[in-house]
Amino acid sequence: MIRILRDLLLFFWRDLFIARTYRAVFVVEAVEALFGSAMFYYVARFVDTPELQHSLPQGGSYFAFSLVGFVFLDYLNAALDTFDHSLEEARDSGTLEHLLVTQTSLPVFLVGSAIYPFVATTLRIVVYVAWGAALFGFPLHAANWIAVLAVLLVTLLAFSGLGILSASYLLLFKKGNPGKWFFLGVSSVTAGMLFPVGILPDWLQFVARLNPVTYALDAMRASLLGGADVAALWRSLAILILFAAALLPLSMSVFAWSLRRTKITGTLTHS
């Protein structure tokens, strides 16, 4: 166990050291977050009405509602993108083969390569929300931080399986992933990112109820804006945990199969 943790940490340090060499990126991202936050604030000022605020699940401003939806999309994107992006980078830089001949196991390589991007995304979200709170009145006073962390963690677990499936697709087909874009597309319409699910037609609301992103986003807003605690979120968390429990082992098996297939066809390093 200690050895696994040590190896995971090695991957984190590797990525942190690489990121350190692109110092300007941190500043650019902080400024980008400021503009992003400002944009949502002014869009909200333009569209906000008492009726609109009343129709939102936690009440409150459309700014808070839409900013949470947007940063959550960023998180979902990271969960879906991180694994195949790490794999693609390793393949293109030629490090993949050299990683695979070390004594590190494949799951450690996959999880280890995902730690830094998740930490970086979390920090980016913190910066977005911090700008929102400092300059535009994003309401942080009601947040239940333990519940927020629990939702983030379970969301990561739930959607990492999809990310690992994306990486499997990349191993086999070398480029792109239509499944990932379909899932993101469906989620951006049906999961309630920028508008409440209630305004959708019935059949799209049915799709929304099948999509775990809807539950994750509901739980995130409830904990961050409505102050809901873990107990109050049990239904959403349970659905996400079930989703993770089904998808993670399945995705690891698919990845192992895909890797073996590339070792049979000799296409591991092909791009």
Place this chain on the structure above:
Amino acid sequence: MPQAAISVESLVKLFPPARTGWRAFLQPFEKITAVALDGLSFEVREGEALALLGANGAGKSTLLRILATLLVPTRGHALVAGHDTVRQSREVRRQLGYHAGTDHGFYPRLTARENLLFFGQLNQLSRSAAAQRISQLAEQFHLGESLNRQVRTLSTGTVQRLSLARALLHRPRVLLLDEPTRSLDAIAAAEFRRFLKTEIMRDGHTSLLFASHALPEVELLADRLAVIDAGRLLACDTISALKRTTGTSSLEDVFLRITGHDVSAVHGDPAV
């Protein structure tokens, strides 16, 4: 009888045929029909250096990649230190140092030292042991000043030396080197050969399997030579025995004779 460091038995490797256009999309599921290795069998004993000699595309790199657990053989078995490369790949990797001829695989924005520390620790060296070993190898490979520079700023030859150092970091029992002196200048290549011979192979426990097109290198390092052509093992013996059998005096002629090329056509037959 001591266990062979490497044992290869009736090894066959097939690849799917190369496809272009829309059929390339289906390549992962294509039937594998193109022969890369065709029933190879040989052993490398503990402490022995065996050279693989063959034309481009003969199957040398495919063989090394199977032994490095990067490819799965279609039929037959490959064992490293008694461990099967497919079923016991993790145990195999514990014994291996691998150097790929063409693809050095470093993180260009990390320094040479950071790269070596990372790979050394992934091979279960402690940070201090890895640092100590890096200093040792840096001296041997004249990497001293390069260690603190980002890999992207290093010359091809220096990266090659770095790659060789990485393969040796965790003192592996079995070394697989694919064209180890390919991008090295004459001095660096000579020093590397001397280092392999006097420092690595001297202990009698490290075994070496290497592919090379540099015939002087093969003569200097190899205890035995395996000649491969179109995936088949044509001969495997000591260089002197192969010279005797083929009735030739140079390694180049041994290779040409065994692979069926006409030596006289190459050198000009005085009888004609």
